[in-house]
Amino acid sequence: MRKMNFAQAINEGIKNEMRRDPNVFLMGEDVRFGVFGVTAGLIDEFGEDRVRDTPITEEAIAGAAVGAAAAGSRPIAEIMFIDFITVAMDQIVNQAAKMRYMFGGKINLPITYRTMVGAGISAAAQHSQSLEAWFTHVPGIKVVFPSTPSDALGLIISSIRDDNPVLFLEHKLLYAMEGEVSDTNDPIPLGVADVKRSGKDVTIVATGFMVHKALQAAQELAKEGIEAEVVDPRTLFPLDKETIYNSIRKTHKVVVVTEEVKRGAWSGELAADIAEDIFDVLEAPIKRIGSLNTPIPFSPPLEKYVVPNEIDIINAVKSIA
Amino acid sequence: MDIPKEILLTMYERMVRIRKFEEKASELFAKGVLPGFIHTYVGEEATAVGVCVALRDDDLVTSTHRGHGHVISKGGDPRYMMAELYGKETGYCKGKGGSMHIADPDKGMLGANGIVGGGLPIATGAGLSIKLRNSNQVVACFFGDGASNQGTFHESINMSSLWKLPVIYVCENNQYGEFTPQKRHQAITDISQRATAYGIPGITVDGMDVVAVYEATKEAVKRAREGNGPTLIEAKCYRFHGHFVGDPQLYRDQAEVQKWMERDPIPSFEKQLLESNVVTEEDLRKIQEEVQHEIDEAVKFAEGSPYPSDKEALEDIYTDLVEEGRVR
Numbered sequence: 001m002r003k004m005n006f007a008q009a010i011n012e013g014i015k016n017e018m019r020r021d022p023n024v025f026l027m028g029e030d031v032r033f034g035v036f037g038v039t040a041g042l043i044d045e046f047g048e049d050r051v052r053d054t055p056i057t058e059e060a061i062a063g064a065a066v067g068a069a070a071a072g073s074r075p076i077a078e079i080m081f082i083d084f085i086t087v088a089m090d091q092i093v094n095q096a097a098k099m100r101y102m103f104g105g106k107i108n109l110p111i112t113y114r115t116m117v118g119a120g121i122s123a124a125a126q127h128s129q130s131l132e133a134w135f136t137h138v139p140g141i142k143v144v145f146p147s148t149p150s151d152a153l154g155l156i157i158s159s160i161r162d163d164n165p166v167l168f169l170e171h172k173l174l175y176a177m178e179g180e181v182s183d184t185n186d187p188i189p190l191g192v193a194d195v196k197r198s199g200k201d202v203t204i205v206a207t208g209f210m211v212h213k214a215l216q217a218a219q220e221l222a223k224e225g226i227e228a229e230v231v232d233p234r235t236l237f238p239l240d241k242e243t244i245y246n247s248i249r250k251t252h253k254v255v256v257v258t259e260e261v262k263r264g265a266w267s268g269e270l271a272a273d274i275a276e277d278i279f280d281v282l283e284a285p286i287k288r289i290g291s292l293n294t295p296i297p298f299s300p301p302l303e304k305y306v307v308p309n310e311i312d313i314i315n316a317v318k319s320i321a
Numbered sequence: 322m323d324i325p326k327e328i329l330l331t332m333y334e335r336m337v338r339i340r341k342f343e344e345k346a347s348e349l350f351a352k353g354v355l356p357g358f359i360h361t362y363v364g365e366e367a368t369a370v371g372v373c374v375a376l377r378d379d380d381l382v383t384s385t386h387r388g389h390g391h392v393i394s395k396g397g398d399p400r401y402m403m404a405e406l407y408g409k410e411t412g413y414c415k416g417k418g419g420s421m422h423i424a425d426p427d428k429g430m431l432g433a434n435g436i437v438g439g440g441l442p443i444a445t446g447a448g449l450s451i452k453l454r455n456s457n458q459v460v461a462c463f464f465g466d467g468a469s470n471q472g473t474f475h476e477s478i479n480m481s482s483l484w485k486l487p488v489i490y491v492c493e494n495n496q497y498g499e500f501t502p503q504k505r506h507q508a509i510t511d512i513s514q515r516a517t518a519y520g521i522p523g524i525t526v527d528g529m530d531v532v533a534v535y536e537a538t539k540e541a542v543k544r545a546r547e548g549n550g551p552t553l554i555e556a557k558c559y560r561f562h563g564h565f566v567g568d569p570q571l572y573r574d575q576a577e578v579q580k581w582m583e584r585d586p587i588p589s590f591e592k593q594l595l596e597s598n599v600v601t602e603e604d605l606r607k608i609q610e611e612v613q614h615e616i617d618e619a620v621k622f623a624e625g626s627p628y629p630s631d632k633e634a635l636e637d638i639y640t641d642l643v644e645e646g647r648v649r
Contacts, residue, residue, distance in 0.1 A: 025453060049453060055483065060476035063442020064449055067460075070431050071381060071450035094436050095443060103424035103432055104414035105637035139638050163640040238642060
């Protein structure tokens with residue numbers, strides 16, 4: 001095993017795939033340097049054709065990825081912040097997600113859209129959102145959300161190799177996080193959840209940066225004799241419901257934690273699935289934690305107030321455990 | 322005309338095929354046989370055909386909501402098109418796309434598009450892929466005057482000119498963005514002028530003249546294939562039918578329609594062909610009969626084909642996942 005941070009793991013995964021497949025290329029705004037350095041240095045090995053800085057033109061970036069994929073390439077398109085994806089929605093939602101279906105399966109669109117999500121750096125309302133629910137809502141896209149360097153490496157590789165449009169979410173607070181990763185750049189299949197901590201008393205399903213908040217909460221709860229199991233779905237669609245359900249069948253209680261504003265969140269979909277499919281194993285109401293239903297504020301204390309933390313998780317667990 | 326007879330006859334045949342296909346589709350729609358809605362290409366045949374005949378078979382095309390003409394011009398088969406319009410399993414898209422989403426990737430046709438301006442970034446990306454793969458293809462990107470006001474037009478041509486991509490942007494200025502005449506949706510007359518803003522050649526051609534469109538496209542294709550980047554071609558043409566079949570066309574004067582119909586691209590091309598002694602009336606009549614037969618056969622093929630089974634609705638969303646069906 002090697003040690004690297006989350007940003008380096010993504011860089012390593014991209015490099016691995018660009019070496020392996022000449023049809024893979026990367027484009028986006030300032031990818032030559034990379035925001036937070038994620039894609040830095042790739043240009044030295046692969047040149048400016050395959051590590052392509054684009055104008056600030058998100059809809060054309062998203063759409064050029066569609067056309068390039070349709071014509072035989074395997075693009076990785078970076079939309080710097082998920083907030084900017086609003087400008088590119090037609091190309092992702094109406095074109096990328098639907099072309100294969102509308103054309104009766106005649107076309108494959110192997111696209112990886114990488115984008116940065118989440119709050120935590122006082123980037124305010126237009127650079128801090130968690131919009132994953134918009135995309136899990138649209139048939140035709142896969143949504144991947146790693147929480148560790150190891151998962152980031154294995155999942156970026158699988159996302160690039162996937163023959164479908166994949167939205168790959170990178171939480172900005174994770175980039176500096178260090179961890180051990182595979183020496184052999186092994187892919188991690190999409191649609192397989194990971195139990196990040198075992199426990200018998202309550203299941204906490206958490207995504208992205210919230211996985212770490214959930215793990216902190218679990219540590220605190222353990223001191224009080226409550227053993228929480230933390231399940232990280234890793235891909236929001238396709239979703240490994242079986243791993244989540246098996247955990248709940250064991251603990252009979254569940255708290256779902258995401259950073260999205262709670263209204264209309266992906267976590268609501270998961271809660272609905274749990275209620276529809278395995279209501280009979282539940283011994284307490286499903287609890288759901290998300291950001292408050294506000295835009296993300298700028299001021300550090302306000303931002304902290306709006307986004308969920310380990311105390312919120314501990315309180316939710318205690319209310320049902 | 323120093324265009325080989327074989328090419329001229331291909332042009333003529335495809336123009337006639339579009340016309341007869343569209344007339345039949347309109348008739349079937351009016352009778353209530355075809356579901357959904359239909360935007361016909363009648364009147365604009367010279368534009369799609371002039372462009373596509375100047376392309377190689379392996380060159381690519383992106384299209385619009387008014388896409389039947391582009392499919393036929395690129396060599397598409399009316400049987401699979403008609404079956405698609407009927408929503409049948411044997412259609413180009415297994416009945417899942419319909420009139421506005423016909424695609425034929427084997428012929429380089431990357432799909433019609435229900436979003437105005439939606440094809441521009443796609444064509445641009447296809448051009449980028451061609452450049453990266455060194456495949457020496459080009460892309461023709463069809464869109465209308467209406468789409469030239471979308472952000473995608475500007476974003477795409479900026480990107481394409483910057484990277485010198487092998488794309489020919491073909492603006493079919495049919496004088497109307499849906500119900501709105503050009504003079505009420507933009508302050509310019511010649512959309513080709515917008516090329517100046519991106520430092521690429523922009524030319525306006527008579528979109529009712531197939532030979533003029535062909536010649537302009539050949540030049541643009543040469544430029545693209547030699548690595549000199551994109552061209553914007555504005556083909557001034559006219560939509561003989563309404564925005565869709567059944568459109569009452571309250572927004573335009575029938576006298577204007579009549580005036581343009583006098584310049585119908587098919588009879589004027591016939592006249593050109595006969596005057597230059599390239600073909601005989603007999604040649605043309607034969608083509609018309611053959612194409613009519615083909616269209617009649619296409620209708621029979623479509624009518625005789627089954628509808629897709631319910632499970633078809635669950636497939637082709639992803640390459641590797643099938644959705645769950647409804648439990649009743």
